Amino acid sequence: MGQTLLRKVWDLHTVRQLATGQTQLFIGLHLVHEVTSPQAFDALRANGWKVAFLDRTFATVDHIVPTRERQRPFLDVMAEDMISALERNCREFGVRLAGLGDDRQGIVHVIGPELGLTQPGMTIACGDSHTSTHGAFGSVAFGIGTSQVRDVLASQCLAIEPMKVRRIRINGTLPRGVYAKDVILEIIQRLGVRGGTGYAYEYAGDAVSRMTMDERMTMCNMSIEGGARVGYVNPDETTIEYLRGRPFVPSGESFERISQWWRSMASDADAVYDDDVEIRADELAPVVTWGVHPGQSISVDERVPTAAESGPDAAATTDALAYMGLSGGQPIAGMKVDVAFVGSCTNSRLSDLREAARIVKGRKVARHVKALVVPGSVSVSRAAEREGLDAIFRDAGFEWRGAGCSMCLGMNPDKLEGSQVCASSSNRNFKGRQGSPTGRTLLMSPAMVAAAAIAGEVTDVRGLL
Ligand code: SF4
16 A cells, blocks of 8 residues: 655654654754744753754744844844854854854745755754644654754654644646635635644645645645644655755755655555545635634635624634624725735745735835835845845835844734734734734735735735736
């Protein structure tokens, strides 16, 4: 019987089965950042331990870094302490660090693939739930907590529960103005924010085969928002061509050899799945969240649900509508936005910026909107500047910022104020996620964010293409 990629990678990395029912897995790559690592390094120091596999450990700074004023020491004392601690820890333990001022710095889930650290067939762990992003390359990648960061630093291993596999086939052609972000929001809406609990999501189908690596990363990134700790796409020629020539990828004959092995890690044609779902790409429209989790979403041309239409979710709908200041039955198009944010590990790559720039080119941001573009890495920023994208955004009235997590979460100076409404290309719309306890987040694709910035309200990007 054929095997899934998850099973192949899992078996290859199994150290032993534990009496708890968990598997002790060897971790091929450990990505580290400033927020979830300080206590882990402290524990190593207290126990006199070393980092077990320095060549499988790589650190950067992203969550707390200011995206405008980057002079040290930072004005925020806690942020300065955190970044100084990572710098000190990396020096002391010998961990490679792409820190501020390094050309490789950026959001951990953007730089791993960019540098070629992320490769098919690997197990990858990082102290951030959106580590599922790296599954786009056919790796088994998941987020871990601080105590597990300590375990991986010290032993390069993790105790982890086995997972089932749900294949989600996306077939057909995405209509104009509909993107990978809309597909994953639709999947989460249909299967639920807890629908993926205990599962790895394997994204397949002809629409996924045609997707670029950037698009696959957007899909895998949000697997965790649907409850799936892992999301992956089988490696293919698109994966291999993306990785060719990247700094941490072997070259020459070694590349040809390793890419053969990468191909062999894909799920077999006769693999058996625990569940199978199909989504028709041609039926999709641009999606916008209206509530306080990523599953509360509708197409941009639909109306917000009422509590009465929500069945067992009536109480959650009532609560979300009250928080968002919406009435059930109201169209989402036309909701006024105060802030537009293009960025985050979901949608801050060059192709995202190109698509948003295509919408704003020759247009102006509405007068009442604060709009910002935050590239996911220094490398994305430089590439965008070479293409003149920064000038397009600035001419339209966007702020062009330095690489980091920025307004995805409230851990740096980029925060919502009061109950501002933000059209955001990020991945979480939880209450208070963007730094203000009453701030409101509407998740959508970067192109839809750009359209909202121009219109000053939620609008259908298809009308601007
Ligand atoms: S961009 Fe947001 S979700 Fe992604 S790593 Fe940063 S804080 Fe986490």
